[in-house]
Amino acid sequence: MKEGREVTIYDIAKSLHISPATVSRSLSNHHAISSRTRKKVLEAAHEMGYRSNSFARNLRMQKINVLGVIVPKINSHFISSVIAGMEEVASEYGYRIIISQSMESMQMEKERVYTMFNNRVGGLLVSVACDTTNMKHFKLFFDKKIPVVFFDRVFEGNGNLNVVIDNYRNAYDITRHLIGQGCKRILHIGGNQARAEYKERYRGYRDALLEAGLVCSDELLLINKLDEKAGIEAGEKILRMAERPDGVFAANDICAAHCLQTIKAAGYKVPEDICFAGFNNDPVAEMIEPHLTTVNYPCYEMGEIAMRSLINQLSGSRIINAAGSIILRSGIIVRASSLRRKSS
Amino acid sequence: MKEGREVTIYDIAKSLHISPATVSRSLSNHHAISSRTRKKVLEAAHEMGYRSNSFARNLRMQKINVLGVIVPKINSHFISSVIAGMEEVASEYGYRIIISQSMESMQMEKERVYTMFNNRVGGLLVSVACDTTNMKHFKLFFDKKIPVVFFDRVFEGNGNLNVVIDNYRNAYDITRHLIGQGCKRILHIGGNQARAEYKERYRGYRDALLEAGLVCSDELLLINKLDEKAGIEAGEKILRMAERPDGVFAANDICAAHCLQTIKAAGYKVPEDICFAGFNNDPVAEMIEPHLTTVNYPCYEMGEIAMRSLINQLSGSRIINAAGSIILRSGIIVRASSLRRKSS
Secondary structure, eight states: OOTTSOOOHHHHHHHHTSOHHHHHHHHTTOTTSOHHHHHHHHHHHHHHTOOOHHHHHHHHHTTOOEEEEEESOSOSHHHHHHHHHHHHHHHHTTOEEEEEEOTTOHHHHHHHHHHHHHTTOSOEEEOOOTTOOOOGGGHHHHHTTOOEEEESSOOTTSSSEEEEEOHHHHHHHHHHHHHHTTOSSEEEEEOOTTSHHHHHHHHHHHHHHHHTTOOOOGGGEEEOOOSHHHHHHHHHHHHHOSSOOSEEEESSHHHHHHHHHHHHHTTOOTTTTOEEEOSBOOGGGGTSSSOOBEEEOOHHHHHHHHHHHHHHHHTTOOTTGGGSEEEEOOEEEOOGGGOOTTTO | OOTTSOOOHHHHHHHHTSOHHHHHHHHTTOTTSOHHHHHHHHHHHHHHTOOOHHHHHHHHHTTOOEEEEEESOSOSHHHHHHHHHHHHHHHHTTOEEEEEEOTTOHHHHHHHHHHHHHTTOSOEEEOOOTTOOOOGGGHHHHHTTOOEEEESSOOTTSSSEEEEEOHHHHHHHHHHHHHHTTOSSEEEEEOOTTSHHHHHHHHHHHHHHHHTTOOOOGGGEEEOOOSHHHHHHHHHHHHHOSSOOSEEEESSHHHHHHHHHHHHHTTOOTTTTOEEEOSBOOGGGGTSSSOOBEEEOOHHHHHHHHHHHHHHHHTTOOTGGGGSEEEEOOEEEOOGGGOOGGGO
């Protein structure tokens, strides 16, 4: 085979000493071709690097299907665990996945959606970008009835399946726990409130405070990117506060852990002076000292279930889809960062 | 547009009130078509979800090229940082990337390579699986002169570009540092020795010991998966040893940190009783107490440079490629886990 040139059915025919018509018929699954010949042709086509629409169609007919995954960013234990769960189920059913990042931008998400469409993926799994305000860019998939499953960051009422956790309930529960440990002035570090998921975590926190008759003010709310830098800056800000909080609930563990480390380095005791709680059960939660109280986010299971739902839809079963949303079991994990000896 | 049916040039023609021939010519960049008409047709094709070989070709001609990335697993800070660096450069040049995991299996890697080929990626960036023993499965790309750049886990002498760090040198330097801190019995926790990268880290460690006249025995070498579980088990094993090491150098930080935590929980002091060193400069290195001495692996830069090299090759510049390998600057970072007060 000459380098750089596209392989044709004539090249395959020549290498197998059969007619081009036989190759063409094999590639299009023609009934007149024996399965032995077809297999031989497919293998040769595969090896020689033949690619064409009909061959791609044939690959699809063989159910070697490719599914697309679009995530905001592959930079967290959360996302990598979700993807691990997806990969596990996909490989069980003979599917392969390709992954793309929207980099937290709706514009880039649009482009990724189109790239996936043009790559003819059999289905799509999506957690949307921070600034995604609508779902118009998924219309290509909806119109063609190519299934799309959303997970973690989703849209309500889109008619498609969402796989989520109860953000409100977990935030409410963890704030109640901090109150139970004697915290009276609890600060919340939240993510972009345009996203329902972060808004729900804030609402859960707020309702628990109001219910207990505690102060819930703008002064006790910090909104940032929830990354390492944001955690350190939040810690510095808390250290400068005239009236220091005695509890901190951050919307993720990375931010909570770096905030905790900053406060501790300034000489304050955790949990005696300030209790800390995070969200996700990231590995850092058990690395930081004291270990961090957090919400157990079932990320691996989320990946498994989202993928299983997608594959169910591909195989014609739309039973789960009828549900609209799947809410996974989650709950809080209490560790030393919020357990005051006097109350334990 | 009817749902579920492929969009044709006739649909596009109808929606724009122009002839199918004009649509066809626009999609194939025919010279007789004005750029205004072509733009209108391309936009309509895009919106309506038209997909065909010629349209894909056209997209490629517009340089909206897709590049493929194959990694062992997206489960580490290292890999996510490399991908972040790649994404940065790709978007700067108007490329999009799709990512696939080999799950540390050569067989799955083969399949991913073929999926990428069939998706007609313009180039490939690869870090190979743990058990990949040859490069035959990349022949499809080599034959067609589609550029492939390997990073981190590479093959020597494959004629393609490798982007790496000096594993031997860094391991040698960090072991020398431990010896300088008074360690006389240093244990190494290494990865799969079939992979040159881990073998080199072991060799660097061994040569530093031999040079200093220290013991280098099988008893002081543990080979495992370098994950959290392996780190804990290594710690338990060390605790059971009759003659305990006074220094541990692990081939990554995750393993080192969990081993350190296990040893510390048993009542030993770090670095007084045992010094610890890791590899990668993962965020856990600064989360664990005491902070972990490690090798600063320039992962983000590795992603940037690998992507830049690939794009250079795509644009016809093969200057860097002539080099065969790019070795990135790296070096050790000394932190409290190996700094004994008596020597500091």
